[in-house]
Amino acid sequence: MSTRREFLKSMSAALISAGTPFLFSDCAGALASFRTQVRDGVLTVPKSEIEPPENSTGILIVHASSMPGPIVVRRHADVGIVALLSICTHRGCEVRPMPHSLQCPCHGSEYDVEGNVIEGPAPKPLTRFPVQETADSIIIRV
Ligand code: FES
Known part of the structure; x- marks a missing residue:
């Protein structure tokens, strides 16, 4: 049996693939999120957090208490991983x-x-943070 979170994640993924922006915005709260802390000017996120099967949308909302707002992290086929301040x-x-x-x-x-x-x-433009990928992590310099 699926959990509520799994259901909402799969629903978001279905809406993205269907190209349904209005409904997608209503489900934005269902996007995967990750809470961490800034250490030495860096946020470190496990790569699995934005990749299937952990994350079916490819979008991760990263929260860190010392940041002015959440950071939207997403992998794009053309430009790689992009991390943007959501303000x-x-x-x-x-x-x-x-x-x-x-x-x-x-x-x-x-x-x-x-x-x-x-x-x-x-x-x-939105504030964009430099991103570096390692074998298992995404390093975001903030
Ligand atoms: S605060 Fe975003 S358009 Fe005005």
Whole structure:
């Protein structure tokens, strides 16, 4: 029998593959999350947290108490792993990861998967952190 969390994760994955942005945003809370701490300016995340079967969406929300907001970590076929601070550069609302972008619920700004502004009023890109991959970890320099 599936747990509620497993059900919600599989539902998010199904919605992403179906390209259903509206429903996806309603299920954003079901995305996988990982809590850690900044140590020596670095966040370390086990690679399995963003890869199947642990993570069927490929999106991970990383929380660290010393950061100004959650970090959206996602692997893209074209650009590799991208880590973005989820704080909108307009007025600081928390953006939501969508299948092919990130959207701000407050005033409608939209960012591409690398954090560049697609639609304003956001004045500049999301903060992007350098990422390094090791055999089993993702190292995010914050
Ligand atoms: S705070 Fe994001 S668009 Fe205004």
